[in-house]
Amino acid sequence: MKRTLLRSLAAGAAAALSASGFTITAAAQSDEKPSHAELVQRWAEAGIDTQLKGLKSSLRLTADQDKDWAAFESAVKDAEKARVLALQKEQSGNLSPMDLNVAKAERIEQGQADLEKIVDAARPLYESLDGAQKQKFVALGRMLVPERGQFAKEIRRLGAHGAE
Secondary structure (H helix, E strand, O other), X not given: OHHHHHHHHHHHHHHHHHHHHHHHHHHHHOOOOOOHHHHXXXXXXXXXXXXXXXXXXXXXXXXXXXXXXXXHHHHHHHHHHHHHHHHHHHOOOOOOHHHHHHHHHHHHHHHHHHHHHHHHHHHXXXXXXXXXXXXXXXXXXXXXXXXXXXXXXXXXXXXXXXXX
8 A cells, every 4th residue: 555655655756846847947948047946936836736636636535525625725825925925025036024023923823823724624524434434644744844743633623523
């Protein structure tokens, strides 16, 4: 099972990297060179796409389960975009030490709100999964968010409430 999971992740990574390489190559051939911030955003999007494809592939969702995937995927992608933008703001070098602390606090606060959105979007999907799928979802899903421990805790809590 571990080999199948690793193969799924490797295949997804190869596909995303080749697609992102094409995007970067196409952008480099145009007259306008993308900024570092744009490249970082593209790399982050390619990375999260790869992780989502690997997770979805390893879960082997049924048609009914697949209906709930889109909301979860969208919440994860939205959270990742917001996180990258917040980190870029922090790293801009234009902030005073106090403004930097405020930006970090805002990023952490936004990250918590985004985590709650992800968990809410994951709820219908998670409840439809069987036991083995739930284990994979927690193990691989927590790699999608910086708040890994909180994600796993919240998702497991969903399972405890669903068993009542």
